[in-house]
Amino acid sequence: MLQIKRAGHSTLTTPDIERMIDYFTRIVGLSVAAREKSRAILATKSGLEAIVLERGSAVEAPRLSFQIAPGSDLGEVAAGLKKAGIASERRTDITPGIGEALTFKDPKGTTLEIYSDFAFSPEDPNFTGVMPLKFGHIAYQCPDVQGVVKFYCDTLGFRVSDWRSDFFAFLRCSRDHHTVNFLRNEQVAIHHVAFEVRDWSDIKRACDLLARNSIKLTWGPIRHIIGHNIAIYHKNPDGVTIEFFCDMDQMFDEELGFFEPRPWHQDRPQRPKVWGDDTPSNWWGPMSHHGTPAPKPAIESAVTAQPRAPAHASARRRDAQKKSPSKGKRRR
Numbered sequence: 356m357l358q359i360k361r362a363g364h365s366t367l368t369t370p371d372i373e374r375m376i377d378y379f380t381r382i383v384g385l386s387v388a389a390r391e392k393s394r395a396i397l398a399t400k401s402g403l404e405a406i407v408l409e410r411g412s413a414v415e416a417p418r419l420s421f422q423i424a425p426g427s428d429l430g431e432v433a434a435g436l437k438k439a440g441i442a443s444e445r446r447t448d449i450t451p452g453i454g455e456a457l458t459f460k461d462p463k464g465t466t467l468e469i470y471s472d473f474a475f476s477p478e479d480p481n482f483t484g485v486m487p488l489k490f491g492h493i494a495y496q497c498p499d500v501q502g503v504v505k506f507y508c509d510t511l512g513f514r515v516s517d518w519r520s521d522f523f524a525f526l527r528c529s530r531d532h533h534t535v536n537f538l539r540n541e542q543v544a545i546h547h548v549a550f551e552v553r554d555w556s557d558i559k560r561a562c563d564l565l566a567r568n569s570i571k572l573t574w575g576p577i578r579h580i581i582g583h584n585i586a587i588y589h590k591n592p593d594g595v596t597i598e599f600f601c602d603m604d605q606m607f608d609e610e611l612g613f614f615e616p617r618p619w620h621q622d623r624p625q626r627p628k629v630w631g632d633d634t635p636s637n638w639w640g641p642m643s644h645h646g647t648p649a650p651k652p653a654i655e656s657a658v659t660a661q662p663r664a665p666a667h668a669s670a671r672r673r674d675a676q677k678k679s680p681s682k683g684k685r686r687r
């Protein structure tokens with residue numbers, strides 16, 4: 356089994372690469388680390404690669420990169436994957452920061468780029484946009500969430516942080532509560548892409564910057580319950596939902612098995628689990644219970660419990676979401 360340590364970058368395809376470079380540099384506050392004819396590699400101001408843009412007819416997220424331990428022998432990793440029945444391909448020059456990687460597809464068709472060694476891009480001293488700390492997580496919609504979760508845990512070394520019922524999974528590969536999320540839906544698609552910012556004051560600054568650029572928030576500011584991050588959401592020019600967040604739950608010690616205690620947690624201690632279907636999407640802000648105490652959370656462990664069959668209310672809600680997909684995209 357691999358042991359993923361962190362997410363590297365997400366590759367996004369776009370019909371209008373110039374427009375997206377402008378958005379990601381001027382609004383998000385990333386820097387162009389490299390520019391090729393049909394591709395741009397974007398990094399944080401500190402030099403962490405975060406997004407690769409590629410020309411494409413559809414708006415998709417076809418590749419996702421992950422770092423394993425520096426110095427790992429990719430030949431040995433490939434042999435281990437082969438034993439597990441996974442054929443991988445060795446590739447070079449993925450980005451300026453990733454000289455070599457193993458690539459293979461996950462069960463929903465996303466190409467994973469696994470690398471051991473990474474070189475930071477030069478620091479960009481020019482302050483523009485929101486300037487996130489890092490690429491935080493990506494959420495995908497896919498039909499077989501259970502199958503994808505099993506692959507990420509068994510093959511890549513992810514741990515389940517939380518489930519919402521049986522249809523939305525949050526997985527961690529580091530101390531961060533989630534680096535990937537999988538939400539059940541018929542079609543494979545991007546659900547949202549998230550960037551971590553320093554703190555609440557950066558969220559406020561992001562709200563002002565988005566407003567100055569006539570970009571409406573589609574949700575937030577809120578504090579989620581699952582993950583407990585403070586978050587705001589908007590749509591980028593390609594229609595992809597982008598999240599800025601801070602204050603996400605942290606699992607500092609896997610053996611202790613609980614997230615670092617926080618006053619806003621529902622459980623003491625807050626352990627990975629399956630949250631009930633009626634859990635509000637957030638603790639405060641739009642779609643919270645507006646001061647009404649949240650229902651008593653389920654006490655099952657997310658690691659050992661089988662996700663439960665959805666309650667009738669949830670099934671009705673998902674039926675409604677199928678008829679009105681835009682509403683469904685907000686739930687988490």
Ligand SMILES: [Fe+2]
Nearest residue numbers: 494547549598
């Ligand atoms: Fe998110």
